[in-house]
Amino acid sequence: MLSSNLDFLSPGDMTMLERVLAATTPPGASSSDREGRAVALVRLFQSGVVKEEELVREMWHPHHIRSSRPSIDPLFPTRP
Numbered sequence: 001m002l003s004s005n006l007d008f009l010s011p012g013d014m015t016m017l018e019r020v021l022a023a024t025t026p027p028g029a030s031s032s033d034r035e036g037r038a039v040a041l042v043r044l045f046q047s048g049v050v051k052e053e054e055l056v057r058e059m060w061h062p063h064h065i066r067s068s069r070p071s072i073d074p075l076f077p078t079r080p
Contacts, residue, residue, distance in 0.1 A: 009042075016052050017041055024059035 009017070021041055025034055037059065044058050 009045075013045070017045060017055075020052060020055045020059060024056055 017038075021034070021038055024041075025037055029037070041055065041059060044055055049055055049058055
């Protein structure tokens with residue numbers, strides 16, 4: 001479910017994003033890693049990737065993010 005205003009996440013949106021985050025966060029990830037992944041996930045969602053399976057795919061393979069710019073790892077933006 002996508003809320004009508006992308007600045008607002010509905011309870012259904014939040015539940016789905018929590019599932020995606022849980023499914024794509026490696027075991028033993030630090031709280032800062034988890035937080036960085038959560039930020040990247042919300043940015044993906046707000047950019048228009050709103051289907052759960054697409055979000056999972058994008059979180060596992062961030063180099064496939066739809067952009068003409070070179071890929072940047074959302075957790076380590078200074079690394080190529």
